[in-house]
Amino acid sequence: MRYEAPSSLEQAVGLLAAASGDARVLAGGTDLLVQMRTDVLNPELVVDIKHIPELRQIKEDSAGFRIGAAVTGAELKEHPRLKDVWPGVVEAANLIGSTQIQGRATMGGNLCNGSPAADSVPALIAAAAKASVVGPKGRREIAVEDVMLAPRQLALTKGEIIASFILPPQAKGSADAYLRFIPRTEMDIAVVGCGVCLTVDDKGVVSRARVALGAVAARPLLVEEAAKALLGSKVDDAALRKLDAAAGAACKPIDDKRGTKEYRIKVAGVLARRAAQIAFERARKA
């Protein structure tokens, strides 16, 4: 294995594009090193992207937040503004692993690891985040919901790297929330995860909504029917019942040791209701 730690995106892209064998991007390494250790992956080249300035920064301007793909969970939590504007995204990223894992794990890695249960991904999808991707042909933006195609399969071509995530400016009366269910209090992989982002108008009615689910299909889902259930409502019981049904109907889960299909469908509806209520309460104060 060859290890490279380039200081620019151009160099990183060049190295990945020129690799003859399996080439992997190293951000926090909390998934990659486990996969290398267990011989799931045996890369010929590992490109450490943590020396590239854009990937390690959080910037806020009129276009919203731009979060470097290699910013760690601990750094997201410590940012003075991010958790006020995007509490759901920060909560989701902070649910990944232990304190030790938070010191290294990144949202870029969480997405590119290609797990349907990645915690930060439904929150980013609900937030309408875009991935800013740099490759041999230049830079492009992809909606986060379009990055992962199936387990371990991404819509990135050879040499492409996610450089940062762009979170759009949060309109007045908007807020997000993320909830995950695991069989214990800490340190497990989602049975279901649900991100909700809402905008509430000055009459207290939901004027915009996005709902995303994780761990209930081959990839994280943006669930438009679930968002429609909330639109025009004050997140009352009737809207929540419709949301519950729409979230459950969108699930195409598997049975595994963490839960059966039926259980995941049930929990998806429950989490969607609860996350919508949290986002609604936050949005009314935002």
Next chain:
Amino acid sequence: MAKHHITATVNGDPVEFLCEPQETLLDALRDQLNLTGTKEGCSTGDCGACSVMVNDRLVCSCLMLGVEAAGKSISTIEGMAQGDELHPLQQKFLEHAALQCGICTPGFLVAAKALLDKKPDPSETEVRYWLAGNLCRCTGYDKIVRAVLDAAAEMRGA
């Protein structure tokens, strides 16, 4: 593939070592620098036995490459006592019998110190969440939590 020549700071001292590109920081500490206080448990980031500080950030050294340590400042359990004087956390672990077999102890101590350096007066809940990534199969955790809270109280008073 040639080994990488790495220079870093470990427990305040400049060090250099040679390591293979795929070698973990944990293996580099133990095998190249003979700092065997840091333990290997699961090797998958679940147990926290390999906890160290890298640039003041708590990490699992089994999930970091040795080559990534270039230029970094690393603290391990070996840097915790000052000469013969134990750190208050180490002393309280002894007093509360917060260890039995001891394999998890260096990781717990490094992780607990990271918490108290950041937050001198944590609640019991905060201690338990902070240490959720450190597994112990002997103590049942309660004595560890008591020791950390007691050490925190003593350090605030000192």
